[in-house]
Every structure is written in C-alpha cells, then in structure tokens.
Amino acid sequence: MNSLPLFHRIAGQRVVVVGNGDAADAKRRLVERAGGIPCGEPEAHHARLAFIALDDDRQAAAVAIRLRTKGLLVNVTDRPAMCDFTVPSVLDRDPVLIAIGTGGASAGLAKHLRLRIEAILPPALGQLAAKLNAVRDVIRQRFPDMAERRRAIDAALSEGGPLDPLRGDAAERVDSWLAANHSAVDARTVEIALTSDDPDDLTLRQARWLGVADVVLHDAAVSSEILARARADAVRKEIGTDILPAGDDGLTVVLRCP
Structure with missing residues (x-):
C-alpha cells in the first residue's frame, strides 16, 4: 500500500478546478456532488484541494x-506522477461510501x-448505517463495555448474523437485535x-478470524502482508516475547509459519 485512503470533507468549501472540457466538467x-464549491485558481487562497485538467x-x-x-x-488528471492524491471510483450508498482506487x-x-x-450490495445498505448511527447511544447503554460492544456488533454484522449488511431488511432488524438477549x-x-x-x-474462514x-x-517470520489483514487495533505479539493473554473473553489467533 503506497497511499493512505482518506475521506475528505468538502461540503461548503471551495475546491479549485483548473481547465475546460469534459475532464474539467467531470x-x-x-466536487458539487460532495457538497463542495468549484472555483478557479484566483480563489486558491480559500481552498485546500485542487483538480487540474489541462492537456498540455x-x-x-x-x-x-x-x-x-x-x-x-x-490532482492532475491522467498524470499520477504529478498527483498528491488520486480520486477513487466511488460506490455511493449514502452514508456508506466505498472507494476503490x-x-x-x-x-x-x-x-x-x-x-x-455494486451489484452485490443492497440499495438499503445506507439505511442500515443511518439506523446504527441513530441508535448509537442505545447501543452504548446496552453494551457499556467497549470490547463487549465491539464483539456484539461484529457478531451481528457478520455473515448470517441478524444485521448481515447483505440482507435487504437489515435496517429493520436493528431494534429487535437490541431487544434480544445476548450471551457473552x-x-x-x-x-x-x-x-x-x-x-x-x-x-x-482464516481471513474472517484475522479480521x-x-x-x-x-511467529517472527510471518509476513507483514499477512499481519495487515488483522484489525488495526488488535493486540499483536511475536511468539517468544512476553505473550499478552487474550483476557476473559474474545478471540486469539495464533499464526504459525509453514
């Protein structure tokens, strides 16, 4: 990975667009679709981002x-070497955005x-995200421990879970999920x-465990590419050092080299 994917908020902000023709219009x-205000180079002092679409x-x-x-x-159109950032192809299920670069x-x-x-994800996926955001405080009250809350949400959103994101009616099931009994x-x-x-x-299955x-x-020789498939906030310990136990609950994955 040689780029850091970020979502940049530009609603109500000026974004410089230099150029004419189809590429500049696009x-x-x-910019307008994301709520930004396209402007020219003379207004650059108001902006933080710029798109350049020039042939020369x-x-x-x-x-x-x-x-x-x-x-x-x-960002300079069709010239990656000149770009500070590139623009991904965006799948929009507002407020869910999936960017592919x-x-x-x-x-x-x-x-x-x-x-x-896009053909796989249901059109109602954004409704699930909006519903989960609306009941954020209720979820915190229902699962006051942060680790327990994360595991409960992981279980609900997993494949076949009550809030499986690929279910078209997942948003409608959030309230019943919160009302159900959840075992540790x-x-x-x-x-x-x-x-x-x-x-x-x-x-x-192995990829899901890591996730x-x-x-x-x-093991010390496990590649960084494999370790990158784990959650960013997972505790990582090399076998042979002081091993940190998993605690009273949760999942520990042990990776062994061939």
Missing part, C-alpha cells in the same frame, strides 16, 4: 507548482471493480498454519 460535478503537460505542471506553493493538495494505475479497472461490488462471547484461541506469505492463500481477532500471536 471534476466540477464531482508543461502548463499542467506549472499550475500544480503554483497551487502547491499556496498549500493546496493537487488503483493509485492512478487504471481508472477503468477501479470502475469495473465498483460495478461488480466465550474466550477462544484458533491456530492458523500458514501455507505461504501471500495473504490471498488464506481461506475465507475480528482481539489478539494476534505470530
């Missing part, structure tokens, strides 16, 4: 330099990946015998 529409390489590079010196992050390598590939995913998740440990350093060789594990214990 950037202006994109030297002209585009000159504009990019001028805008960077004013503190703006710059290739670092500027192929906008076409990003688009077709989005179209495949027993502590357990699973061991994964890796077959290679390639995360694509993980089985679907929800509270603690990841691993």
Whole structure:
C-alpha cells in the first residue's frame, strides 16, 4: 500500500478546478456532488484541494507548482506522477461510501471493480448505517463495555448474523437485535498454519478470524502482508516475547509459519 485512503470533507468549501472540457466538467460535478464549491485558481487562497485538467503537460505542471506553493493538495488528471492524491471510483450508498482506487494505475479497472461490488450490495445498505448511527447511544447503554460492544456488533454484522449488511431488511432488524438477549462471547484461541506469505492463500474462514481477532500471536517470520489483514487495533505479539493473554473473553489467533 503506497497511499493512505482518506475521506475528505468538502461540503461548503471551495475546491479549485483548473481547465475546460469534459475532464474539467467531470471534476466540477464531482466536487458539487460532495457538497463542495468549484472555483478557479484566483480563489486558491480559500481552498485546500485542487483538480487540474489541462492537456498540455508543461502548463499542467506549472499550475500544480503554483497551487502547491499556496498549500493546496493537487490532482492532475491522467498524470499520477504529478498527483498528491488520486480520486477513487466511488460506490455511493449514502452514508456508506466505498472507494476503490488503483493509485492512478487504471481508472477503468477501479470502475469495473465498483460495478461488480455494486451489484452485490443492497440499495438499503445506507439505511442500515443511518439506523446504527441513530441508535448509537442505545447501543452504548446496552453494551457499556467497549470490547463487549465491539464483539456484539461484529457478531451481528457478520455473515448470517441478524444485521448481515447483505440482507435487504437489515435496517429493520436493528431494534429487535437490541431487544434480544445476548450471551457473552466465550474466550477462544484458533491456530492458523500458514501455507505461504501471500495473504490471498488464506481461506475465507482464516481471513474472517484475522479480521475480528482481539489478539494476534505470530511467529517472527510471518509476513507483514499477512499481519495487515488483522484489525488495526488488535493486540499483536511475536511468539517468544512476553505473550499478552487474550483476557476473559474474545478471540486469539495464533499464526504459525509453514
């Protein structure tokens, strides 16, 4: 991964768009769709982001330099090497946004990946997100312990769970999920015998375990690509150092090299 994916809030803010023609018009529409206000280079002092859609390489590079010196992050259409940021293909299930990027390598590939995913996700997915946001305080009261709350939500949103995001009626089931009795998740440990350093060789079950594990214990030689599949906030310990136990509940995954 050579880029950090971020969602930048631009509602009500000016965004510089330099250029004419279809490419520049598309950037202006994109800015407006996100609630931003397209403007020209003379208003750059009001902006933090800029899109440059110019055919001439030297002209585009000159504009990019001028805008960077004013503190703006710059995207230059079809010139990834000149870009501070790239624009992903966006699947919009407001407030759920799924962004698919290739670092500027192929906008076409990003688009077709989005179209495949779009066919899988139900149109009501945004309603589920909005409902979960609306009952955020209720969820905190129902599960006051943060770790317990995360595990309960993970279980509900998992494949086949009561709030499975691929269910078209998931939003309608939130209230009944909150009202149900929830038993504590027993502590357990699973061991994964890796077959290679390639995360694509993980089985679907192994990938799910890594994605929800509270603690990841691993051999020293386990690749960083495998470890990157674990939750960012999971506790990670190399086997052979002072091992931190999982606690009274939760999932511990042990990764063993081949």
